[in-house]
Amino acid sequence: MGTKFFFGGGFETIFILMFLLVAGVILFVAIQGLRQWNQNNHSPRLTVEATVVTKRTEVTHHRNDDGFSRSSTWYYATFQVESGDRMEFSMGGGEYGLLAEGDRGKLTFQGTSFLGFEREV
Numbered sequence: 001m002g003t004k005f006f007f008g009g010g011f012e013t014i015f016i017l018m019f020l021l022v023a024g025v026i027l028f029v030a031i032q033g034l035r036q037w038n039q040n041n042h043s044p045r046l047t048v049e050a051t052v053v054t055k056r057t058e059v060t061h062h063r064n065d066d067g068f069s070r071s072s073t074w075y076y077a078t079f080q081v082e083s084g085d086r087m088e089f090s091m092g093g094g095e096y097g098l099l100a101e102g103d104r105g106k107l108t109f110q111g112t113s114f115l116g117f118e119r120e121v
Contacts, residue, residue: 040111050079050107052099052117053086079107079117089114 055077063069075096078088087107091114098117105119 036112040113043111045108045110045115047106047108048081050081050105050117052101052103053078053080054101055096055099057096077114077117081107 055075058074058076059071061069061071073093075091075093076088077091077096077099078086080086087109089109089112095114095117098119103117103119105117107117108115
């Protein structure tokens with residue numbers, strides 16, 4: 001009787017399994033985000049000479065059932081440091097708009113977090 005109560009029929013079983021799957025994915029993504037945030041906070045703040053190599057945006061469009069749509073834009077810039085290594089950072093639109101490919105200056109970052117770029121004059 002105990003297992004029949006929990007797994008009463010096909011629909012209930014599928015519903016419970018899907019709920020557990022979705023909850024598990026949400027929990028996994030949240031833990032990954034917290035782990036990255038913690039790692040960034042424990043990384044040293046570095047300021048290095050760098051050049052803006054390239055910029056890109058990523059736009060996604062979402063349409064609701066009621067016909068309304070919205071879009072989201074993410075901004076990225078790739079910097080090359082003196083050693084030749086390249087690093088891509090996500091940033092806000094305001095910071096992105098102030099950068100131009102070929103700009104040289106001081107890049108400040110902590111782990112995978114972009115903190116700023118001070119252009120050489």
